[in-house]
Amino acid sequence: MSEKVYPVPAEWENRAFINDAKYKELYAKSVSDPEAFWAEHGKRIDWIKPFTKVKHTSFDPHNVSIKWFEDGTTNVSLNCVDRHLATRGDQVAIIWEGDNPDDSKKITYKQLHEEVSRFANVLKAKGVAKGDTVTIYLPMIPEAAYAMLACARVGAVHSIVFGGFSPDSLAGRIEGCKSKVVITADEGLRGGRKVPLKANADAAIAKTGDIVKTQIVVKRTGGKVAWSEGRDVWWHEETAKVSADCPPTEMNAEDPLFILYTSGSTGAPKGVVHCTGGYLVYAAMTHQYVFDYHDGDIYWCTADVGWVTGHSYIVYGPLANGATTLMFEGIPNYPSISRFWDVVDKHGVNIFYTAPTAIRSLMGAGEEPVKKTSRKTLRLLGSVGEPINPEAWEWYHRVVGEDRCPIVDTWWQTETGGILITPLPGATKLKPGSATRPFFGVQPQVVDANGGVIEGPCEGNLVIADSWPGQMRTVYGDHERFQQTYFSTYPGKYFTGDGCRRDADGFYWITGRVDDVINVSGHRMGTAEVESALVAHPAVSEAAVVGYPHDLKGQGIYAYVTVMEGIEPTEELRKELVAWVRKEIGPIASPDVVQFAPGLPKTRSGKIMRRILRKIAENEFGSLGDTSTLADPTVVDDLIANRGG
Ligand code: 6R9
Numbered sequence: 001m002s003e004k005v006y007p008v009p010a011e012w013e014n015r016a017f018i019n020d021a022k023y024k025e026l027y028a029k030s031v032s033d034p035e036a037f038w039a040e041h042g043k044r045i046d047w048i049k050p051f052t053k054v055k056h057t058s059f060d061p062h063n064v065s066i067k068w069f070e071d072g073t074t075n076v077s078l079n080c081v082d083r084h085l086a087t088r089g090d091q092v093a094i095i096w097e098g099d100n101p102d103d104s105k106k107i108t109y110k111q112l113h114e115e116v117s118r119f120a121n122v123l124k125a126k127g128v129a130k131g132d133t134v135t136i137y138l139p140m141i142p143e144a145a146y147a148m149l150a151c152a153r154v155g156a157v158h159s160i161v162f163g164g165f166s167p168d169s170l171a172g173r174i175e176g177c178k179s180k181v182v183i184t185a186d187e188g189l190r191g192g193r194k195v196p197l198k199a200n201a202d203a204a205i206a207k208t209g210d211i212v213k214t215q216i217v218v219k220r221t222g223g224k225v226a227w228s229e230g231r232d233v234w235w236h237e238e239t240a241k242v243s244a245d246c247p248p249t250e251m252n253a254e255d256p257l258f259i260l261y262t263s264g265s266t267g268a269p270k271g272v273v274h275c276t277g278g279y280l281v282y283a284a285m286t287h288q289y290v291f292d293y294h295d296g297d298i299y300w301c302t303a304d305v306g307w308v309t310g311h312s313y314i315v316y317g318p319l320a321n322g323a324t325t326l327m328f329e330g331i332p333n334y335p336s337i338s339r340f341w342d343v344v345d346k347h348g349v350n351i352f353y354t355a356p357t358a359i360r361s362l363m364g365a366g367e368e369p370v371k372k373t374s375r376k377t378l379r380l381l382g383s384v385g386e387p388i389n390p391e392a393w394e395w396y397h398r399v400v401g402e403d404r405c406p407i408v409d410t411w412w413q414t415e416t417g418g419i420l421i422t423p424l425p426g427a428t429k430l431k432p433g434s435a436t437r438p439f440f441g442v443q444p445q446v447v448d449a450n451g452g453v454i455e456g457p458c459e460g461n462l463v464i465a466d467s468w469p470g471q472m473r474t475v476y477g478d479h480e481r482f483q484q485t486y487f488s489t490y491p492g493k494y495f496t497g498d499g500c501r502r503d504a505d506g507f508y509w510i511t512g513r514v515d516d517v518i519n520v521s522g523h524r525m526g527t528a529e530v531e532s533a534l535v536a537h538p539a540v541s542e543a544a545v546v547g548y549p550h551d552l553k554g555q556g557i558y559a560y561v562t563v564m565e566g567i568e569p570t571e572e573l574r575k576e577l578v579a580w581v582r583k584e585i586g587p588i589a590s591p592d593v594v595q596f597a598p599g600l601p602k603t604r605s606g607k608i609m610r611r612i613l614r615k616i617a618e619n620e621f622g623s624l625g626d627t628s629t630l631a632d633p634t635v636v637d638d639l640i641a642n643r644g645g
Pocket residue numbers: 262307308309383384385386387388409410411412413414415435496497498510511512513519522523524
């Protein structure tokens with residue numbers, strides 16, 4: 001592992017909100033007296049009724065309860081839109097860059113206010129009230145942000161489903177939170193190719209009985225779509241019918257803002273619930289300090305709003321701060337592999353936040369497509385989603401940032417609502433591959449297999465000892481699962497599911513998941529989800545899925561499949577199974593390798609020994625460990641002899 005160190009550049013120490021001395025002072029205060037610290041920083045958003053209580057949290061595994069600012073009231077859209085009208089009504093809130101480079105537009109805070117208010121009135125007209133859930137299945141178009149903020153405005157809880165998910169996955173999520181309204185587009189556009197969103201949503205809705213009463217459809221491409229009279233309505237027609245005046249609904253700090261489904265190590269995806277007050281305070285504060293966002297900066301996060309990064313760092317954090325946030329519909333290599341940098345130059349982007357998988361794929365195309373662009377406006381780079389390997393970090397720093405832009409490697413999760421471990425560009429020296437130090441109020445600890453807290457330089461599992469305002473509050477409809485998943489492994493602590501190393505400087509190096517969650521191009525995938533899709537195929541009797549190192553994706557999906565008696569494990573079947581999983585879950589879940597296996601390595605009690613399957617997938621036959629407890633040790637020889645990939 002690289003231990004190269006990049007000191008904080010002098011100009012950053014001077015310009016940044018937080019330098020090292022300030023970081024140390026504020027961090028010490030944030031953990032020694034969280035009440036006082038957050039009482040002060042909770043004021044960064046506007047409250048309708050100010051809070052008098054700050055922190056009321058318990059990590060007791062049988063009684064987890066997390067409340068922040070619990071007697072305060074506010075509204076998220078009030079903070080992201082209305083409060084900027086007086087000071088920056090004509091400032092651009094959202095720069096939208098379409099898939100096609102000729103297609104872009106700018107939306108000011110005034111325009112955003114009108115769009116959000118109108119659509120909020122549409123939701124009301126369709127019977128959406130405070131506490132109702134709304135499912136959003138949209139491409140990266142401004143309407144996605146309008147829809148999120150309109151839900152917040154009327155007190156509805158949105159659940160965004162990534163546009164790459166299949167009808168089945170969408171159906172499960174609509175059912176999970178019983179949305180009577182679904183918002184989609186006729187088609188999405190990515191890399192010049194059309195994505196049949198409306199057709200997918202129609203298929204999903206058909207699977208959910210009579211839950212969905214209204215489907216609101218944005219006309220994006222004008223492509224032909226099926227229409228269900230009485231249920232389907234056009235966004236542009238409905239917004240034209242209503243007034244542009246819609247006062248924000250007063251919400252309690254602890255009222256839910258959104259649900260976002262995410263993969264865990266077992267079972268179906270969980271509905272992670274985030275609430276109004278604490279989430280917004282945390283998203284806004286991290287956005288300002290981690291990206292050192294100053295008025296007038298142009299900020300671009302390349303995530304999709306279907307993931308938590310899009311929620312916190314395209315929409316809520318930046319807009320709460322009155323920022324100009326860029327939203328990009330397309331992909332990094334269309335129409336050319338220079339697209340990211342062309343967009344940076346076109347809009348004068350100062351702060352650029354992307355994922356290691358994108359960096360690695362661009363790296364593969366060499367330096368020339370980057371170097372032929374100017375990028376002179378870039379000041380700061382960010383990384384999120386998976387560990388960034390030092391080679392990719394160095395390339396990002398040297399080629400993209402021309403050795404002048406610090407990189408903030410931000411570690412966090414859907415569950416954490418905002419960034420927990422990260423450098424601050426004016427305060428933290430950088431080590432390629434390390435997420436460095438905790439943000440204010442965050443108390444990471446490293447524990448050993450028995451749950452003992454390890455001090456000093458060490459390696460182990462990462463837990464967080466106490467709550468922070470952006471933390472998820474519960475699993476939608478299943479508080480028991482919330483307690484069980486996150487607080488029972490190391491009772492009294494939040495278990496992240498990640499392993500990490502802490503070095504002599506107290507810097508954290510995230511080493512990846514230690515549970516059965518794999519991270520494919522920064523997208524979380526439960527191996528159990530892929531397995532259940534595979535065994536749903538009539539030819540499959542058993543399947544076991546593991547992750548393995550993949551040069552571009554970080555991790556690839558390796559599936560071991562046992563076929564039913566009498567079925568031939570042919571090349572056609574292999575292809576069919578890959579297509580099947582794509583259809584069942586979505587393209588991001590496509591197995592990279594399918595290996596037919598007459599038997600899986602199991603203990604005598606019938607438990608699949610994934611440790612062995614992982615080693616074989618990783619090509620590490622020499623270190624299989626003890627296989628003597630297997631019911632039939634000879635299956636291992638067959639697995640090795642027929643290794644795929
Ligand atoms: C924000 C987001 C969370 C998992 C997390 C970890 C991995 C995210 C990382 C990182 C190393 C970073 N992860 N950022 N690992 N360094 N900077 O990605 O949320 O989709 O819920 O994934 O991603 O394994 O546990 P989510």
